[in-house]
Amino acid sequence: xxxxxxxxxxxxxxxxxxxxxxxxxxxxxxxxxxxxxxxxxxxxxxxxxxxxxxxxxxxxxxxxxxxxxxxxxxxxxxxxxxxxxxxxxxxxxxxxxxxxxxxxxxxxxxxxxxxxxxxxxxxxxxxxxxxxxxxxxxxxxxxxxxxxxxxxxxxxxxxxxxxxxxxxxxxxxxxxxxxxxxxxxxxxxxxxxxxxxxxxxxxxxxxxxxxxxxxxxxxxxxxxxxxxxxxxxxxxxxxxxxxxxxxxxxxxxxxxxxxxxxxxxxxxxxxxxxxxxxxxxxxxxxxxxxxxxxxxxxxxxxxxxxxxx
Numbered sequence: 001x002x003x004x005x006x007x008x009x010x011x012x013x014x015x016x017x018x019x020x021x022x023x024x025x026x027x028x029x030x031x032x033x034x035x036x037x038x039x040x041x042x043x044x045x046x047x048x049x050x051x052x053x054x055x056x057x058x059x060x061x062x063x064x065x066x067x068x069x070x071x072x073x074x075x076x077x078x079x080x081x082x083x084x085x086x087x088x089x090x091x092x093x094x095x096x097x098x099x100x101x102x103x104x105x106x107x108x109x110x111x112x113x114x115x116x117x118x119x120x121x122x123x124x125x126x127x128x129x130x131x132x133x134x135x136x137x138x139x140x141x142x143x144x145x146x147x148x149x150x151x152x153x154x155x156x157x158x159x160x161x162x163x164x165x166x167x168x169x170x171x172x173x174x175x176x177x178x179x180x181x182x183x184x185x186x187x188x189x190x191x192x193x194x195x196x197x198x199x200x201x202x203x204x205x206x207x208x209x210x211x212x213x214x215x216x217x218x219x220x221x222x223x224x225x226x227x228x229x230x231x232x233x234x235x236x237x238x239x240x241x242x243x244x245x246x247x248x249x250x251x252x253x254x255x256x257x258x259x260x261x262x263x264x265x266x267x268x269x270x271x272x273x274x275x276x277x278x279x280x281x282x283x284x285x286x287x288x289x290x291x292x293x294x295x296x297x298x299x300x301x302x303x304x305x306x307x308x309x
Contacts, residue, residue, distance in 0.1 A: 003108075004101055052241065056069075060245065062240045065251075066216075066240055067117070068117055069118065070117055072114065072117045082120050088131055089110075089127060089130065089131065095135075096134050102134065105127070106127055109122060109127050190221075191299075193299070194217075195218050195222065195274055197295070197297040197299065198274055198299070199225045201295045201302065202226070202232065202274075202302070205294075206229075208272065208294070208304060209271055209272035211233075211235075211270050211272075212232065212234060212274060213268070213270040214234050214235050214275070215275045216238070216251065216255070217276075218274060218275075218300065219235070219237025222234050222237075223237055235251065236248070236251050255281055256280055257280045257281055269309040270305070274302055275300065275301055277296065277300060282303060289306075290305060290306045290307055291305055292306055
């Protein structure tokens, strides 16, 4: 939010140079921004953190292959509230002219969210105060124009209502959090989303396989289960920037069984595959005489190559 605030203050100061407050606030924001930029380097990564966000945004492979970097699909019903918030912003700005800061912040948040679905959370956090300010100011103007005077309940009643609402929020939050952090629930979620059974099978058969090809989303879990066992090193995992575009593209060639899928597996001497049930690669391997299915459950399959890679 610092950049829109600084730009809005500079624009407002350029428009109204007789008001020194904008210049003072712009100077203060510039100092804070510079200090924040310097603080970024105070990590073990030092200067390498500065280009990191631009490398991620500029990575064609990540933008194309990783779901969270894709643009929102408004055919998905869970994105309807996001779509509604965009329309509420447009209507609100039509009803009440926004400040320069609110306008810049909303445009930046919308642009980021439309670029990558992972930025929708940032959009919600940034634009909720804008919606409150916009519709609150519009309602005050409307009430003033019609002579409406807001009535406030007596203080004891207002305090009781506030306490009841807070208790309701705390109770609902506690139930939600308690359910989410329940160990049994966590185990169920892990088993339904990650190759727990496949990892158990591999642990019980340490002699099987030397080089793995794994589904991207399974990489972190498999590394957690087996690191540093040399024959259980994952092919790829969720740190896409660390993997690099070349490896991501080779992974995609195999995952989507493009014409060179076998050459990539041969290049890395892959002799077993841990994949999602129903993915293109295991469906193809089921037709290959040099690959054998050794494990399958509702989440994952394991294929082992017969003979040298």
